Amino acid sequence: MRADISESNKLAGRALPSKRLLCSEPLGWQSMLARTYRDPDVTDEFTTVASSELTLVVALSGTMQIESRKGRGWHRANYRPGSAGLTAPGNVSVLRWKSTSPYPLESLHLHLPVDEYWAFDSLLLEDPLVAAAGNALKRALQQSAPEYYAESITQMLVAHLMYTANNKPAVEPLAMGRSGLDQVTEYMRAHLSEDIRLDELAALVSVSKYHFLRMFTRATGQTPHRYLTELRMARAAEMLRDNDKTVLQVAIACGYRSPGQFAAAFRRRYGVSPTEFRNFG
Structure with missing residues (x-):
């Protein structure tokens, strides 16, 4: 699986209120774009940049309460290490969050090519395989792993996400207000x-x-x-x-x-x- 890293993906990180720590570009990975960030403890509302690929964000450390605005309403989720969120190609998210633990917030952002039309977003995805893949990719970035390793994880993640798409968790509104x-x-x-x-x-x-x-x-x-x-x-x-x-x-x-x-x-x-x-x- 090969994918060109689009300019929109390269620019996506600039919209984040976070400090970039690691990036796959210097490693020559072509199958995905992977970056880790040190996230602030509290953010004001901000809007992400649309990506031409599926965006998968995996929490690596710390816990936080994150909110996403859909129309006039906000949806809320609690993130812990291993929690993830999905944004479909071409979509943007309006987000804000606050830390709920004394430990620093770190996250992994992946831009993954999908061969089929992907139409949904998910504010909270709790999936052991995705969590394990996130930790593996963080180590791969730290250890300058070769492209074939990144490509194998890309194929696995995309296949897994496509297979489980029909069972995606719904993002529910705040029923009690x-x-x-x-x-x-x-x-x-x-x-x-x-x-x-x-x-x-x-x-x-x-x-x-x-x-x-x-x-x-x-x-x-x-x-x-x-x-x-x-x-x-x-x-x-x-x-x-x-x-x-x-x-x-x-x-x-x-x-x-x-x-x-x-x-x-x-x-x-x-x-x-x-x-x-x-x-x-």
Whole structure:
């Protein structure tokens, strides 16, 4: 598979509010254009540049809440390492995002040739194969891998995406409304030290807890419990950096009554204990 790297693809990166780190052009890859970026923690609304190829963006590190505007409404998703987004050839996206973790945001942007008409975009694609391919291509860029390696991954990715296109995840609107979702998430942030029940969150937007669970998960890509855990872990990391409070005080402030439970949750999220994070973070 061979593809000319169009001028529009070369210009696409200039519309991004991000710093380019690695690029496949000096390596002579012809099957795809691949670039990695260090992304800012927060962005204002901006519009991407249309590409003549399928654009696949894979999150490499950090977590963020990203929004895409369609007409007058915004659609929202939560990205973690391995999350991806698709933009069809010729389409543009209006985006904004904000980081939800203390770790830097890095992403891989791929421009892939598709032989068939590709008509849809996807704000959030959670696919283990795409995530693995993203990490492999990052290493390939770092190690100056040859064209045949990039070409083999290009063929695999395009075939996989075309095969799964009929099962693409739909980008759903914010069913409870932007203001309702913001009200819920702000309530979570304000009560991180407390036991927050599903029914009290549902009461904020006047729906049953079962309907709320479906709406919240559809709008954010996470269950309320997982979203709340992410908020608590981000707050814990922030507090541990300040060194003003003990680990026990941080645990209690983030809603954990047991230091062991807090330490286990923190290690699952960051890969180190709270004490190790404080000492080396």
